[in-house]
């Protein structure tokens with residue numbers, strides 16, 4: 673009953689051995705491509721070019737301008753925020769006005785448009801982060817963002833992976849002042865995966881029944 677030609681038989685024999693290897697190769701390719709093209713938000717060291725070479729070392733380091741002078745919202749809102757150009761102009765209407773960078777800054781200010789700063793730290797939409805409990809709990813900006821005041825160019829210091837958040841939430845001692853009464857952060861899924869009025873997109877389906885999956889998923 674064997675009506676296959678020898679060539680076809682050879683092909684079939686080959687196929688049986690090769691297919692699993694082929695599937696593995698495809699999988700490996702997907703994983704590799706996925707790894708190298710993963711969103712910038714997960715890349716520690718991510719440091720996009722900014723429209724003006726603003727230096728934290730100069731301002732927050734040498735001139736000791738407090739972080740909250742510019743990132744005023746860190747204590748009272750989810751987002752620390754990036755300062756409006758008018759904050760820069762508190763000084764730069766008089767400071768270094770001959771510099772081409774300050775002239776560009778002034779032009780942006782006069783245009784009434786915001787400065788097009790590139791965002792560096794950014795969690796996916798399905799994650800809720802709030803600066804308030806962290807900053808008001810006494811965790812230093814540097815614990816998460818690194819020694820910003822000694823950098824000319826900001827880059828992403830912390831990992832945005834879930835494991836990194838949970839690592840501190842399980843035992844927060846190292847991140848907190850020694851006399852702090854806080855021991856830990858929340859570990860229940862809804863703390864970080866909650867309905868989030870600030871995010872544009874809806875919730876992915878897997879999240880709507882999260883609490884029931886809590887015990888089994890991880």
Ligand code: HEC
Nearest residue numbers: 731732737738739742789790791792793813817820821826
């Ligand atoms: C004079 C204003 C000013 C001060 C003071 C200042 N910053 Fe900034 N910060 C900025 C501006 C402008 C940006 C956006 C441009 C950039 O990324 O360099 C920024 C960006 C950042 C970012 C990255 C934001 C993102 O997109 O993810 C972090 C983190 C940050 N600052 C932390 C700090 C900390 C911590 C301090 C205190 C040690 C501080 N800053 C002091 C103006 C300031």
Ligand code: HEC
Nearest residue numbers: 724725726730737755759760762763767768771772773774
């Ligand atoms: C509290 C005052 C103050 C504020 C606010 C401030 N700066 Fe400055 N900035 C300075 C001083 C002082 C220098 C000069 C630093 C030095 O040379 O030691 C400077 C220098 C600079 C330079 C370097 C210019 C050059 O050509 O070397 C840039 C760019 C700059 N600032 C951008 C900004 C931006 C953008 C903001 C707002 C996010 C800002 N500054 C807010 C005081 C300030």
Ligand code: HEC
Nearest residue numbers: 739743746751752753793794795801806807811812813816
């Ligand atoms: C517990 C860790 C942690 C601490 C402490 C912390 N940050 Fe952040 N910061 C983050 C994370 C995570 C993001 C990204 C948030 C997102 O994408 O929603 C972020 C984002 C930012 C941004 C980008 C804009 C924004 O507001 O989302 C700035 C600026 C910033 N932080 C400044 C600060 C400053 C200044 C302090 C200290 C007063 C500080 N952060 C303390 C974790 C931290």
Ligand code: HEC
Nearest residue numbers: 800801805809815837840841844847854856857858863864
């Ligand atoms: C350095 C330690 C540390 C890191 C890193 C950290 N957290 Fe926290 N977080 C805490 C502590 C401590 C608390 C509890 C504060 C309290 O009880 O006042 C907390 C509280 C929270 C809360 C509760 C807010 C509320 O209103 O109930 C959320 C949400 C949260 N963290 C999200 C995150 C996310 C998302 C990340 C990672 C991107 C993260 N945290 C990284 C220490 C940390």
Ligand code: HEC
Nearest residue numbers: 799832833834837838841858859860861863864886889890
């Ligand atoms: C302290 C904050 C925090 C808590 C608590 C938390 N997560 Fe997350 N989760 C994150 C962050 C940050 C991300 C995005 C980064 C990543 O994928 O690692 C994430 C991503 C995810 C993702 C998507 C993974 C992907 O590939 O995009 C799933 C699924 C998830 N979490 C499920 C859960 C479940 C289930 C729980 C409860 C057992 C939980 N999370 C508790 C912070 C948290």
